[in-house]
Amino acid sequence: MRLRELGAVSKTEGVPGIWRAVHTDSDCRGKGLIAQWMKEAGLQVREDCFGNIYGRLEGEVPETILTGSHVDTVKNGGLYDGACGVATAVSAVGALVKAGWKPYYSVEIIGIEEEEGSRFDLLYPGSRAIVGHLLTEELDSRDENGIVLKELMEEKGYDWKRISEADRRGDVKEFIELHIEQGAVLEKEGLSIGLVEHITGMMKADVAIYGEQNHAGTTPMYLRKDPVVKTAELILNMTERVKEISRSAVITIGELDLQPNVSNVIPGRVHFVIDMRDGDGAALLDAKKAVERIIHSAEDDGFRTELKIYSYKEPVSLDAGLVDCLEEAAREAGAAYKRMNSGAGHDSMAIAGEIPTCMIFIPSVDGISHSPQEYTRPEDLGWGCEVLGRLLVKRAKGRK
Numbered sequence: 001m002r003l004r005e006l007g008a009v010s011k012t013e014g015v016p017g018i019w020r021a022v023h024t025d026s027d028c029r030g031k032g033l034i035a036q037w038m039k040e041a042g043l044q045v046r047e048d049c050f051g052n053i054y055g056r057l058e059g060e061v062p063e064t065i066l067t068g069s070h071v072d073t074v075k076n077g078g079l080y081d082g083a084c085g086v087a088t089a090v091s092a093v094g095a096l097v098k099a100g101w102k103p104y105y106s107v108e109i110i111g112i113e114e115e116e117g118s119r120f121d122l123l124y125p126g127s128r129a130i131v132g133h134l135l136t137e138e139l140d141s142r143d144e145n146g147i148v149l150k151e152l153m154e155e156k157g158y159d160w161k162r163i164s165e166a167d168r169r170g171d172v173k174e175f176i177e178l179h180i181e182q183g184a185v186l187e188k189e190g191l192s193i194g195l196v197e198h199i200t201g202m203m204k205a206d207v208a209i210y211g212e213q214n215h216a217g218t219t220p221m222y223l224r225k226d227p228v229v230k231t232a233e234l235i236l237n238m239t240e241r242v243k244e245i246s247r248s249a250v251i252t253i254g255e256l257d258l259q260p261n262v263s264n265v266i267p268g269r270v271h272f273v274i275d276m277r278d279g280d281g282a283a284l285l286d287a288k289k290a291v292e293r294i295i296h297s298a299e300d301d302g303f304r305t306e307l308k309i310y311s312y313k314e315p316v317s318l319d320a321g322l323v324d325c326l327e328e329a330a331r332e333a334g335a336a337y338k339r340m341n342s343g344a345g346h347d348s349m350a351i352a353g354e355i356p357t358c359m360i361f362i363p364s365v366d367g368i369s370h371s372p373q374e375y376t377r378p379e380d381l382g383w384g385c386e387v388l389g390r391l392l393v394k395r396a397k398g399r400k
């Protein structure tokens with residue numbers, strides 16, 4: 001209900017789906033509605049100098065349990081990605097306040113800006129501001145119309161010179177993010193809650209296998225050095241080996257091109273990109289070594305190989321104690337749950353290194369996200385709200 005309302009105020013005439021990007025009119029209207037929800041739930045509302053919005057319930061001490069997710073969307077986005085973590089938190093805390101809850105620790109709901117980086121080419125600027133990692137020079141970033149973030153912030157009344165004041169490492173004790181799964185595992189297994197243990201690490205590599213370009217009709221099989229056949233063998237070997245190393249690892253060759261890519265020519269070169277991910281850091285490293293070994297093994301058969309790893313990100317582990325507590329909350333609520341990893345990045349990734357963090361996943365129907373078609377059933381939003389509420393009561397303690 002709240003999410004449909006938020007989607008409706010965020011719609012812009014002539015823009016497909018929803019595009020609620022930082023400091024757009026859509027974003028201002030969206031945050032206006034969130035502020036209203038927060039006030040109705042009995043929370044004190046404010047924004048920090050980046051534009052992240054907060055609703056605070058004062059506890060007996062200023063140390064804070066922070067919960068929420070991002071308020072922005074991708075271009076042509078939907079109602080649930082990000083926003084459901086904010087809306088669910090407002091519902092959970094609102095219900096607790098109504099029931100007379102007096103937490104010992106303060107509790108704050110946050111709507112984080114620009115997680116998707118859909119307007120400015122920055123990685124998690126809103127959440128990095130919260131942990132003091134956003135640099136003022138990053139605010140020189142321009143959007144596709146050449147608008148400088150810094151100047152836009154000034155125009156909208158956000159003082160970029162005070163960006164360091166958004167740093168909450170001093171008072172935030174823990175961060176809890178509820179988010180849609182963006183995959184189909186929970187739905188396919190008939191579960192309502194995912195307890196995220198790790199956000200997967202990722203390796204991206206460019207590979208080229210060089211053989212001998214020649215005539216497809218006149219070159220007998222025994223005289224060929226065909227890089228396509230070799231690549232097929234390498235891909236099968238890598239896939240099998242990675243599956244042996246880790247049950248949770250995934251490897252994808254989603255991009256592959258042949259040189260010259262002509263039907264009657266044995267190609268001279270195959271180029272492909274490896275995307276490999278795992279939540280287990282040691283296993284990801286083992287898989288990386290195995291992939292390197294397998295690619296280079298083609299040289300034994302006279303092929304020249306090039307392998308360039310252009311991105312390698314370690315997995316981020318969420319706080320084990322918090323995940324245990326989350327499991328207790330899910331069990332006590334009677335929710336059908338499982339422990340799992342997140343294959344996508346989130347604000348939690350930026351925060352977890354500085355503040356103990358955990359994530360709650362709720363199902364995405366058909367695993368669809370980053371689309372106006374994304375959908376989560378009301379009963380699963382309800383389970384998310386119930387489990388989040390119970391976890392907040394456990395973490396913030398206090399009297400009920």
Ligand SMILES: [Zn+2]
Nearest residue numbers: 070081082179
């Ligand atoms: Zn998201």
